[in-house]
Amino acid sequence: MYDYKLVEGTSYPLFYFITSNGYEYSVSFFKEPTKIKDVIVVQVSIDCINSEDAPKDLCTGKTVFQIILNYLKENDHILAFVCDDQDSRHLSRKRKFTAWYKLYNTSKYDMLNYENYVQEVSKTYYSSVIYNTDKYSKEHIETNYNKHVRSINSKD
Secondary structure, eight states: OOOOEEOTTOSSOEEEEEOTTSOEEEEEEEEOOOOOTTOOEEEEEEEETTOSSOOOOHHHHHHHHHHHHHHHHHOOOEEEEEOOOTTSOHHHHHHHHHHHHHHHOOTTEEEEEEEEEEGGGTEEEEEEEEEETTTOOHHHHHHHHHHHHHHHHHHO
């Protein structure tokens, strides 16, 4: 795992680390506006700052997931990872995030995967939701996250 640091002076939690190959990563968390009672949904963004094609590196996934788990330990939020589809690599991102979850998760957290088809734009969006199983039930997350996604889709 790589050492990482919290970047001060941002309005949202932003973490930063550099791999042994010199690739720079940021991991940030943004609260999503939601009307769901008693649920805070936070979206995580994972970015390689200085390259789009960083080589495979097991320590990168471990570091990213440790940042995510530490964030979830400190916050009773539901974490959403929405796979960016701008370069048509969204399925690859989904597979990578799922693999990191399987490798580095603790038993306290569960993950649900979603495919949301938006008819107006004829696109399927892939997302994953991670939540604390001590605080939320699977049924609660499924019901509320689906409401959240429908509310976002109805705005488009």
